[in-house]
Amino acid sequence: MFKRSLTRSVALVTLFLSVTAPAAAVADDAPADPTLPGPVYKTVTDKNGQLSLQTFGRPDGKDMVFRISGSVYANVEGNSLDPALRHGQKLFNIEGYNIRRLYRVPETTQLYQLSREIVFYTDPADPTRVVREWKNPIDQKTYPVIPINNDTVNFGPFNVTSSYVGPPVRQLHDESVWTSDIPVRTDFGTTLGERFGLVNGVYAAQEMFDFFVDNREVAARTGTGMVPSGAMKTKIGWARTSPWTPFMCLSETDVRGQLTYHARSWSLGSYAEIEPWLRAEVEANHPLYKSTPSAPGPSENSWTSFYNKQLGKGATTWAAWCAANGR
Template identity: 55%
Template sequence: MPHPEPTDPGPLYSLVEDPLGRAYLRLLGRPDGADMVYRISGAVSADVPGDALAPGLRHGAKLFGFEGFNIRRLYREPETNRLHLLTRELVFYTDPSEPTRILREWRNPLDGRTYPVVPVNNDPVNQGPFPITAGFAGPPPREVHGRLVWSLDIPPRTDLGATLGEGFGLPGGVYTTWELFDFSIDADAVEAGGRVPRGALPVVCLWSRVGPWPPFTGLSEAATNGAGVVYHARSWTLGGFGELEPWLRAAVEADYPAYAAAPREPGPSQTSWSSFWANQLGEGSLTWAQWCEANGR
């Protein structure tokens, strides 16, 4: 058997005594150190309190399909018990009636202007490090009808005005949202241990986000009295980039080739907002308002 690489997560996985702790690590990534994919598929709809933007933009209007993936790998800090999750995520806004047709532009129904559509393209989105010991357990799941479910309710809050110098039309320049996850696996997939499994654990994840308008829309939360969007998607694990559908692989290879593989080492993370600031606003060379004025037609 070949000697493991210093960054191989397998030896740390093998330390964990709790079968549910090992299962939780497999939700995050493959213990064999290869890439794993969460294929993401859903939709984005308008969330308008009081239907106050009608008739131009009604509450509940389905604005976009939401199709893409997160590609990830587990990484061990050499000669330590610390584990990192290294990921990139690329999700396209698509035609709501034709989910495999990627949208390149979108007409804002309130100002009548058409804006270029900027996909979620975050490189990287990393977590950790996590100390892994024999007693590692992870959050507790609930067993329901023969399935184990891990629920994570996360309320991000970021002062973008302070961190980026750009408020994106958010109240006080502060980004707030909810990220709601339910990961589930077949209870029979939990293994007793003794080996490092190869391949991806079959996982289904349900995800919702309630938050501000994507910055490419030319809409601001402050100017629309707290209106925004609801993302609702499901995702499922694949063994790697090669298992994505041909249309999605082709889009990546044409315009986003770095997203065909997970990062190779830890680094600072991006969000959709910091990515837009870096790639569309030139790290502050333009304000968001200037970008909207220059790109809306």
């Protein structure tokens, strides 16, 4: 689901969350794994830096989850597509998660965030019912619904030393709060040779994140030289305005409008803490997303994922896919 302003901003993005385990320190005599982030993490002295890193992954190096839940709306200038597609119409719910961990390049102070994310488009009236197909109200054809399934979403490397600092944090009531607003512009016409019906072949979107951590959690999980275990209890507000998603087969150049995503996320300590209905869907159809990648590699977003998996990395075009799959 981001292009990180650079590494740090976007890694905040994709937005999603940690866990409920207490912040007990990891034992110093634990078996040494050269990819664990703890030895690097515990050198950070800036509290905001410690908070930021704990949204990228667990300092103990284990998998954590940002559970994502929200809705998707039509954003149509001048309500120009009414009555077929009304401005403000709720098109889908979205339910899913990002599973992530911190990975250290052995013998360095370089960290990566390694993750995968799977988010399903679900019934507007029933968030737990995954939508398999969608009727395009403009051309009246029905298309298969492709979930957000990005394998992988990796950020880094970023250098983590005692001078590492995090974003500015404000105090709102009893919570520490920070924000990441990310304008995304990617020329798919140039990078992929596929325009997806986008204006000038350019994907232009806005990603907006707000992070909330209770000050009691902050106090328990920050401090010089410590490596907290478990995942930090974090809440995230997320909004995105972006073009029609590829499976909708709506050309931005011909059908004026966009999508607005509005969701919230919360941290979980592991894949096992996700609700049974969602795990059942993943295990039946997307088992890869039960865990994080083993090492750094190329990243996907919703559009490059569609290009790689649905278009066969350019073996067919978006227009041909729509023509073949609409009925």
